[in-house]
Amino acid sequence: MKLSRLLLVLLALACSAVFVAACGDDEEEQPASTPSQSDSGSGGKIERNDANAEVSLTIGSKNFTEQKVLGEIYAQGLEAAGYSINKDLNLGDQDTALAAVKSGEISAYPEYTGTALLAFFGKQADELPKDPQEAYEEAKAGFEADGLVALPPTPFTSSNEVAVTKETADELGLKTISDLEGKSQDLTLYGSPECRQRLDCLLGLQQVYGLKFKKFTPVDIAQRHEVLTSGRADVSIVFTTDPQIQREQEVLLEDDKGMFPPYNSTLVMKKETADEAGADLAKTVELIQEQLTDENMQELNARVDLDKKDPAQVAEEYLTETGLIGGN
Amino acid sequence: MIELVFAQLQRRDRSGGDCVADNGICPDWIADNFDRYLDPFWQHVYLTLVSVAIGFAIAFALALLAHRRRWLAPPITQVTGILYTLPSVAVFFLLLPLTGRGNTTAIIALVAYSLLILFRNFMAGFDNVPDESKDAGRGMGLSYRQLLWQVELPLALPEIMAGLRIAVTTTVGLTALVFLAGAGGLGEALFADINFRSNVLVAGGLAVLLAVVLDLLILALQWALTPWMRARA
Amino acid sequence: MSTTLAFLGDFGDAFDYIFHSRESQAGGARVGGSELLPLLWTHLKVTGAAMGIAIAIALPIGLALGHTGRGAFATISVSNVGRAVPSIALIAFFVAFFPRTPEFWNVTVALALLAIPPILTNAFVGVRQVSRDAVDAARGMGMSGTQIVRSVELPLALPLIFGGIKTSTVNVIATATIAPLVGVLTLGDPIISGTVHGRAGQIGASIVVALLAVLAELALSAVQRAVTPTGVKLEKGASARASRLGTLKRRIQTVP
Numbered sequence: 001m002k003l004s005r006l007l008l009v010l011l012a013l014a015c016s017a018v019f020v021a022a023c024g025d026d027e028e029e030q031p032a033s034t035p036s037q038s039d040s041g042s043g044g045k046i047e048r049n050d051a052n053a054e055v056s057l058t059i060g061s062k063n064f065t066e067q068k069v070l071g072e073i074y075a076q077g078l079e080a081a082g083y084s085i086n087k088d089l090n091l092g093d094q095d096t097a098l099a100a101v102k103s104g105e106i107s108a109y110p111e112y113t114g115t116a117l118l119a120f121f122g123k124q125a126d127e128l129p130k131d132p133q134e135a136y137e138e139a140k141a142g143f144e145a146d147g148l149v150a151l152p153p154t155p156f157t158s159s160n161e162v163a164v165t166k167e168t169a170d171e172l173g174l175k176t177i178s179d180l181e182g183k184s185q186d187l188t189l190y191g192s193p194e195c196r197q198r199l200d201c202l203l204g205l206q207q208v209y210g211l212k213f214k215k216f217t218p219v220d221i222a223q224r225h226e227v228l229t230s231g232r233a234d235v236s237i238v239f240t241t242d243p244q245i246q247r248e249q250e251v252l253l254e255d256d257k258g259m260f261p262p263y264n265s266t267l268v269m270k271k272e273t274a275d276e277a278g279a280d281l282a283k284t285v286e287l288i289q290e291q292l293t294d295e296n297m298q299e300l301n302a303r304v305d306l307d308k309k310d311p312a313q314v315a316e317e318y319l320t321e322t323g324l325i326g327g328n
Numbered sequence: 329m330i331e332l333v334f335a336q337l338q339r340r341d342r343s344g345g346d347c348v349a350d351n352g353i354c355p356d357w358i359a360d361n362f363d364r365y366l367d368p369f370w371q372h373v374y375l376t377l378v379s380v381a382i383g384f385a386i387a388f389a390l391a392l393l394a395h396r397r398r399w400l401a402p403p404i405t406q407v408t409g410i411l412y413t414l415p416s417v418a419v420f421f422l423l424l425p426l427t428g429r430g431n432t433t434a435i436i437a438l439v440a441y442s443l444l445i446l447f448r449n450f451m452a453g454f455d456n457v458p459d460e461s462k463d464a465g466r467g468m469g470l471s472y473r474q475l476l477w478q479v480e481l482p483l484a485l486p487e488i489m490a491g492l493r494i495a496v497t498t499t500v501g502l503t504a505l506v507f508l509a510g511a512g513g514l515g516e517a518l519f520a521d522i523n524f525r526s527n528v529l530v531a532g533g534l535a536v537l538l539a540v541v542l543d544l545l546i547l548a549l550q551w552a553l554t555p556w557m558r559a560r561a
Numbered sequence: 562m563s564t565t566l567a568f569l570g571d572f573g574d575a576f577d578y579i580f581h582s583r584e585s586q587a588g589g590a591r592v593g594g595s596e597l598l599p600l601l602w603t604h605l606k607v608t609g610a611a612m613g614i615a616i617a618i619a620l621p622i623g624l625a626l627g628h629t630g631r632g633a634f635a636t637i638s639v640s641n642v643g644r645a646v647p648s649i650a651l652i653a654f655f656v657a658f659f660p661r662t663p664e665f666w667n668v669t670v671a672l673a674l675l676a677i678p679p680i681l682t683n684a685f686v687g688v689r690q691v692s693r694d695a696v697d698a699a700r701g702m703g704m705s706g707t708q709i710v711r712s713v714e715l716p717l718a719l720p721l722i723f724g725g726i727k728t729s730t731v732n733v734i735a736t737a738t739i740a741p742l743v744g745v746l747t748l749g750d751p752i753i754s755g756t757v758h759g760r761a762g763q764i765g766a767s768i769v770v771a772l773l774a775v776l777a778e779l780a781l782s783a784v785q786r787a788v789t790p791t792g793v794k795l796e797k798g799a800s801a802r803a804s805r806l807g808t809l810k811r812r813i814q815t816v817p
Contacts, residue, residue, distance in 0.1 A: 088429065088510065095587065095756040105428065119587060190744070193754035197589035218754065219744040226523045227744075230660035247342065247349065299337045306342055306349040308357060308524060310364055321337050351657070413731070413774040415738040418752050418767035425760070497644040504647035505739065508753070518653050522743075528657040532650035539645030 045287055045324050052082035055277050060106030061089040062097050064221045065304045065311070066158055066241055066297065070110040070265060072315030073288060080325050081284040083277070089311075093194045093221075094119050101148065101268060108269035113139040113153060114160075114261035116268075118199045125199060125208045125259050132157060132262040139266065149274040151282055153264035154289045156297040158241040160200045160260055162253045165228055168235075169251035176254040177209055180235070184211040187234035190227040193218040200260055201237055208259045225250070241294065243302035265292070291322040351524045358526050368517040369534055375503045375513060376542070379435050380496050383442030390443075391450035395476065401451055408444035416441060416502050420509040429510030437509070438502055442495040449491025453484025486557060489550035493543050500539040514538075575764035578751075586759045592751065593762060597769065604747035604773070607740060608733050610669045615676035615729060620722065623684025627718070628710050636685045643678030648736040651675060656743050664744045672736060676729035683725025687718030719788040727781035734774045748773075 057078060061071030071089045079085040088106050091097050094115050100106045113135040117123040121142040129135045132153065140150045162177050169175075172183050180187070184205075195201035195218065205211045213235070219227060225244040227233035238245060238252075245252065267285055274281060296318070303314045319325040347354035394401040411419075419437040427433045457480045465479040481488075507516035518531035551557075577583075582594030626632040651674060655667035691714045699713045715722075738749030748770050751762035758766070 090507075090516070091429075091510070093756055193741075193750075194587070194756055197585045197587040197757055199589070203589040217744050218741065218746070218750070220519070220522070220742055222519075222522065223744070226660060232661075232664065232744075243342070296337050299339050302340075302342060306346070307340070308348045308361070308521065308527075310361075318337065410771070413735070413771045413778075414767055415735045415749065415752065415770050417738050417749060418763065418770065421752055421755055421763050422767065493641075494644065497641070500645065501647035501649075504649045515647070515649055518650060519742075522653050523657055523660070525657045528650075528653050532647070532654055535647050535650050536642070536645050539647075540642065543641055543645060 046077055046080045046284055046319075048080060048082045049280050050082050052278070052280055053084055056084040056086070057107040057273070057277065058086040058088050058105070060087075060091050060097055060100055060109035062094060062109070063090050063092050064239075066239065066301050067110065068311040069300050069304060069314055069318075070292075072311045073292075073318055074108070074110065074267060074285065076312075076315050076319055077288040077324060078281070078284055080319070081280055083281075093192065095194065098268075101270065102146070104270075107273045108267050110265045111139075111150070111268045112158065112263040112265055113150075114200060114263035116142060116150075116266075117261055118204075119194075123199075123261075125204060125257075128258065128261040130258070130262070132264050135262040136264060136266060143268060147271050148268055149271050151267040151269075151274075151285050152289070153266045154292040154297075155264070156241065156292050156294045157262050157264050158239045158297065159263045161238055161240050161255070162205070163228060163236050163238040163245065163250045164234065164253065166249045166251055169253075174251065174253055176256040177205070177211075177259070178256050179253065180211055181209065184213050184235075186214055188215045188217065188232075189213040189235045189237075190217050190219055190224070190233035191237040192221040192224075195237060204259045208257050241297045241301055243298055243306050247306065265289075287324060288319075291318075291324075296322075348524075348526075353525045353529060358530055362530070365514070365517055365530055365534060368512055368514050368531070369538070371511070372500070372503050372513040372535065372538060375431065375434055375438065375506060375511065376496065376499045376538070379438035379503075380442055380492070380499050382435065383439045383446055383495060383499075384492065386439065387443055387446035387450055390447055391454070392476075394447075394451065395454055395480075396472075404447060405444075405451070408440075408447050411440045412444040416505055417508060420506065424509060431511050433509045434503070434506035434511035434513075438499050438506070441502055442499055445495045445498065446491050449487050449494070450484070452491075453487030454480060456487055457483045482554075485554055486550065489546060489553070493546045493550075496542045496546060497539045500535060500542065504535055571760055571764055574761035575768060578758075578761040578765035579769060585757045587756070590757065592758045593765065597748070597751075597766070600746055600748050600750055600766075601769070603745065604734070604737050604749075604770075607665070607669055607672065607737050607745060607747060608730065611672035611676055611733050611737075612726070612730055614669070614673035615680055616726065618673070619677045619680035620684055623681045623722075624688055624710055624715060624718070627685040627688025628706065628714060630689065633685070633689075636682055640678045640682045643675065646675070648672075648675055649739055649742075652739065652743060668737075668740045668743065668745045672733050675736060676733050679725040679728040679732075680722070681725075683721045683728075684718065687721030687725075688714045690721070691717045716788075717790070720785055723781055723785040723788060727778060727785065730777045730781060731774045734770065734777060738770055 059071050059075040059078070061067040068089050071087065075085050075087050088100070091100050091106070091109070094111065097106075097109045097111070098120065101109060113132070114128075116139040117128065117135060121139070123138075129138060136150070136153045143150045162180075164172075164174060172179070174180065174183075189202065189205075191201055195203075196216065197203055199207070202213075202216055205213075217227075217233070224236050224238050225242065225248060228236045228250060229248050238250070240252070244250070300314055300318055303309045303317070304311050309317075316325075342349060348357050390404050394404055416437060419440065420433060423433045423436060427436060461479055461483060462475065465475045470478065503513050504515035504518065506513050507519060514531050514535045518528060518535075521527045578593040579597065580594055582591050582596050584590075585592045623636070626636060648671070651671040652668055655662070655671045656664065659667055688710070695713055695717070696709060699709045704712065737747045738752060740747045741750040741753050748766050751758035751766035752770075755763050
């Protein structure tokens with residue numbers, strides 16, 4: 001008697017769990033942590049406009065450190081400007097992120113001009129502009145055709161690069177990527193999963209430089225340096241803003257055939273989103289980006305990758321140290 | 329136009345050896361940053377408990393159904409069994425376009441996985457009820473419903489609880505993968521820096537701890553609910 | 562509604578993916594069809610190696626413990642803790658702590674550790690449930706401990722042992738799908754790298770892995786039936802309930 005009643009209670013609890021799940025948060029949306037600032041909202045360069053609270057934005061990002069930091073910076077900065085912000089960072093690679101913007105799952109994410117040109121708009125290596133501004137204009141035009149808006153780019157550029165350890169470079173006498181010719185068939189290359197089909201990655205190395213590698217192993221992009229230092233990879237694809245390059249004394253091979261375009265970061269969103277968000281959006285983003293130089297971005301990446309700080313915390317540090325948020 | 333004069337961020341000298349930068353096991357860092365793991369931990373707990381609870385409810389309903397109509401048992405076992413052979417990662421990715429990133433996708437997949445374990449153990453529990461007890465009950469004039477609730481379910485409880493234990497520990501393990509569907513959890517914390525030993529230890533350790541604690545809690549519940557087993561053991 | 566129809570269409574595309582190779586989503590790489598064969602081979606290699614190591618470790622220990630009757634608590638604990646460790650955590654542990662080891666071996670050892678508990682448990686219970694009379698008779702005939710294990714307990718424990726192997730194998734096949742996250746390209750690669758292989762790839766690879774698991778289960782079930790002496794098959798139903806071993810089995814949660 002008592003037992004069956006208990007079972008009924010268990011069943012009831014289980015059923016109420018159904019309601020909890022149904023009524024609970026469906027998305028993993030975390031409100032951005034409010035950076036420390038005075039109550040009046042004034043002080044620092046980003047000005048809060050309470051009218052913006054009606055606009056709800058979901059900031060996304062791709063799946064590596066720099067992207068997570070950028071996502072946090074934009075999220076916290078825009079929140080300081082008064083927008084209602086949700087975050088959905090760490091989505092995946094560029095195709096996943098673009099699909100997320102187009103489907104409306106996120107409002108905006110930071111893409112790189114070079115990535116857009118090669119991965120989205122099918123530019124060939126010989127058509128690539130060398131000038132960052134030109135690259136931005138072309139990317140912007142490409143996005144426009146899709147109904148997307150690309151805001152003006154950051155000062156920093158974070159380019160794909162081919163990296164080897166110092167030992168490998170000395171042993172094989174490698175200075176440029178072309179030096180790999182004739183030697184690459186004995187070397188293993190590690191890259192991200194999408195590297196296989198990107199013209200600024202394995203595909204480009206095959207087509208532009210005519211290189212064949214002994215083996216290509218796709219790994220999670222976060223491992224791009226680990227595979228070099230542990231000796232598993234002879235060659236790896238890294239980013240120029242990575243702090244590990246200096247720390248591990250990796251050698252970046254010079255892109256003598258011009259395979260890599262400029263990679264400045266630009267915030268991409270649907271045109272409707274930009275219109276709805278109003279002029280404050282572009283203005284705030286421009287303010288935020290002013291101080292995103294190569295050195296600063298490297299420092300921020302170092303704080304996450306080497307100091308092991310949380311990207312959200314590092315973003316807050318950036319915004320306060322540059323005076324964008326807070327009293328000083 | 330891009331301006332040329334910027335403020336520089338404060339930079340640390342990172343040239344020296346450093347436990348954290350070398351990806352080692354750093355107790356100081358763990359102590360300072362432990363609060364980073366709390367959100368993923370509670371998210372993990374939430375997903376596990378909700379999924380097992382829903383799975384339990386559905387499995388219970390199915391078991392009652394299959395108990396009444398015996399011929400339903402094999403087909404239900406087959407269907408839940410098929411769900412089980414699909415790799416969990418696959419289920420997450422396949423559901424993504426339908427249910428989007430987030431908790432919903434994760435819970436649906438986790439529920440599907442716990443269904444087989446729970447349903448199978450419900451049926452095993454029913455099978456293990458001694459015929460003598462059922463005969464005695466029928467002899468006493470108990471109806472089908474009374475027999476089910478007063479005789480069969482109590483006697484099936486050990487198997488049911490055992491199934492619940494397996495389901496919970498398995499679900500904790502599977503929940504470690506829901507970060508692929510955007511649902512966070514300890515897996516997200518783990519993969520945030522898979523090379524950093526301290527991180528792997530804390531995130532992985534918390535997952536194991538959670539599974540062990542939940543397992544023991546259900547074991548305690550089982551002990552409380554089956555006094556006659558206690559006397560025997 | 563349109564999503565359901567689109568989903569059905571995806572299945573056709575998935576079957577096409579399994580049998581015909583095609584260009585990757587964004588072009589440049591070949592995926593699907595014959596390109597799946599190296600992935601399948603790696604998947605089988607990892608599974609085989611992991612199971613080999615697991616059986617080599619768990620079987621002797623399980624048999625020895627079951628023969629002496631000691632270590633029931635330890636076996637139960639190993640089984641419980643083993644279930645509690647998420648596979649991804651174990652793989653991550655090996656990757657983080659042994660970065661210089663080739664990732665194939667990191668993954669294999671991690672999977673082997675995951676495969677050990679069911680085999681260990683089932684070997685232990687399998688030996689324990691051998692009728693004491695048979696063992697006493699053998700002892701009376703002058704057989705040594707090892708001989709008893711080999712000639713009496715092991716053959717009679719085979720059904721349960723194969724049950725444990727079956728469980729572990731299916732688990733390992735399923736878990737090997739996350740190996741691509743750390744660089745071991747199994748059939749999980751199309752599932753995880755959806756932007757390269759496309760939806761067809763994700764569904765197609767899932768079907769192949771599921772089929773692999775089902776085949777393994779069927780094959781090992783057949784072996785399990787083949788090694789079960791007829792007498793034991795008949796007796797199993799009645800005695801399992803009545804005997805004390807039924808309780809022990811329930812506590813340890815073996816899969817028959």
